[in-house]
Amino acid sequence: MRFRHADAIWSDYPELVAGALHATGVDPAADVGPRVAEYTARAAARLAGATESAFPEVLAWRRAFARMGLRPTQYRCASESLLRRLRKEGALPRIHPVVDLCNAISVAYAVPVAVLDADRITGPLLEVRHARGDEHYTTFGGGTEHPALGEVTFADSAGRAHARRWTNRQSGHSAVGEHTSRILVVAEAMHDGGAEVVPELLKTIAEELAAHWPADLAAAVLTPSAPEFAFGAQPAVGAWAPQRRVTPWAG
Secondary structure, rough: OOEEOOHHHHOOOOEEEEEEEEOOOOOOOOOOOOHHHHHHHHHHHHHHOOOOOHHHHHHHHHHHHHHHHOOOOOOHHHHHHHHHHHHHHHOOOOOOHHHHHHHHHHHHHHHOOEEEEEEEEEOEEEOOOOEOOEEEEEEOOEEEEOOOOEEEEEEEEEOEEEEEOOEEEEEOOOOOOOOOOOOEEEEEEOOOOHHHHHHHHHHHHHHHHHHHHHHEEEEEEOOOOOOOOEEOOOOOOEEEEOOOOOOOOOO
């Protein structure tokens, strides 16, 4: 299985910094509550000084959404939506330990983080690209939508869309659930400093996954010159590939 951003995405959004991580061996049994509390506390402390709409990470995604022809206050990137909910309600919803952990890390870094059930993706390719308009997107309520022509989506080889409006909303089809054992995590930043933040964020997620599950891990930061992440077998050339058993980031 391969994950990549289409060349047109890199061309249209040269400020994009992306990272991908694949992990096996996860389940819904882990207790991530203390770690979720720590990361959300970091986000809450930052929110005490400014609303999420003033964060550079969020403003950069608002500019990207505006370039996509979307109203940024109507369609928000995932991290902005989570931060807004945290600010208004004081907590994030509890969904699944893996999702809860990644959502908490997302608000701590103010960067969108997608978590997909890798076994629900039809290979050999999952690509962030402009929609053709015939892709099928499954809502969390079980309905079917078709991304608009030109909309940025995560599309697999079967023409299934695993996201709407790029980082706005994931698909119910590949949502992590109680039977999920293998995940693909994608983090994407648009702001200045993203090149430093995304590798740190990926490392944080990998260390938390390794601490809570007996997971095998591989990860990579993606660039226009190295845009592809191979997962599910041997890691991509240049990928961070700890294949975790004991200490995932040693050395």
